[in-house]
Amino acid sequence: MPNPWPKPEVDGDSRPFWEGLHQGELRIQRCEDCGRHIFYPRSICPHCFSDRVRWVLATGRGRIYSYTVVHRAQGPFAEEAPYVVAIVELEEGVRMMSRIVGPREEVAIEKPVRVVFTRVDDELILPFFEVLKEG
């Protein structure tokens, strides 16, 4: 039996994020006071310490800030390797960890990407990204 994909333990900070994925929405937060975007979600703004944070929709576009091709993976991921894990910087200025799907040779730092909502098993949808054709 294959190892199960690690399931996020949904909590009071993260519920809207995980629920949004099931509706094809990439939800992040924005601080009502300083105006900056926030990811991962939390109850207080790490920039100005305001507790007036609200959920907003991200455009789902960004660029690759860095990436690695994982060759030696652990646990449930062992049989998937090699695969690309990246830090994506969204247009809103926040970064998130993700996977880059699609042809390996297109993956490079600074390449524009867009979100692809990817069902990885019966329960879990993850926001992966694909490289956008430029021009």
Next chain:
Amino acid sequence: MKSERVAAIVGVAESDLGETPGKTVLQLQAQAAKAALEDAGLTKDDVDAVFTAGNWAWSPPMMLAEYLGIRPRFTDGTNIGGSSFEAHVGHAVAGLRAGLFDVALVTYGSTQRSDRSRRRPPASPQLTAQFELPYGLPTPVGAYALAAMRHMHQYGTTSEQLAEIAVATRKWAMLNEKAMMREPITIEDVLRSRWIAEPLHLLDCCLVTDGGGAVVIASARKAPLAAKRPVWVLGHGETHTHNTIVNMPDLTVTGARESGRRAFEMAGVTHDELDVVEIYDSFTITVLLTLEALGFCKPGEGGAFVSGQRTAPGGDFPMNTNGGGLSYCHPGMYGIFLLIEAVRQLRGECGPRQVPGARLALVHGTGGVLSSTATVILGRD
């Protein structure tokens, strides 16, 4: 060396290293603690402060102190990963400055290598980890790979330059009979070793070993009573900039910029006065980023800095003289071994790998995924 004399390291020791089947983390720490106190010429009853870091108990300092039969008047179980022990030195100096205790025992032990036969349950994706663990980044190597890839993109750093560090470190290990890996390697060997997480190869990565260590720190009042020349703590600094790698503000700049600056300022020494440096080498990229952040070279110049085997025996920048985490030992949180080696270098105890006349050393720990840094500057009179 302008700083005042508050605290000195007076005893250091390792436990058995490498593979220690059947040993527990408590046995390894007891063995190292006993040897370090003997090295110091002090006894268990002199110890009135206990410092340790680990995740092998609900409260590692309480379990360890009980096991050793110590009732400390000061305890610090700060765990910020591999740099914890450099941070402990700083905290011990603060406690000694405040007159809260006289002799601190700092220990570490791990049976990481032997434990591999037992399967660890996967970490649970809860709290902030739920935004990273589902993507399958191997930890910690994947995070360091992300930093290396970014540094290469931004500055043109090459795999050959990273390999220079692994090769030079192996040359030091060949001079250390306690080192696990003592066969010479070449830059080609590093580049031909298998990918772990691009751009890092197997030989860019530290070892996985068992082992323990202990360091005894004494007040200025107590230090002269020790058996060997005191090695003074001249400066220290620490910080942490993030927890998970996505939240590192700039993947090419570590907290060493802050912890190092504070340590240099406190010690009142300059870079070119240092005789030997011991820099945490969890991965080759860790060293390169640290050298830049500490100000030994400018951002982006780390690759050029380490080229030409500059950090190897005989080079003009002796670094990681015990063979490092890359080739000597690496039982999970390696920082305590950096301190042990620096003290031995400053005492002139290092035999074939001795840096002649070493008087001033810099020790720099990095913990987590480039998350925490702690810098210590040591010197002898």
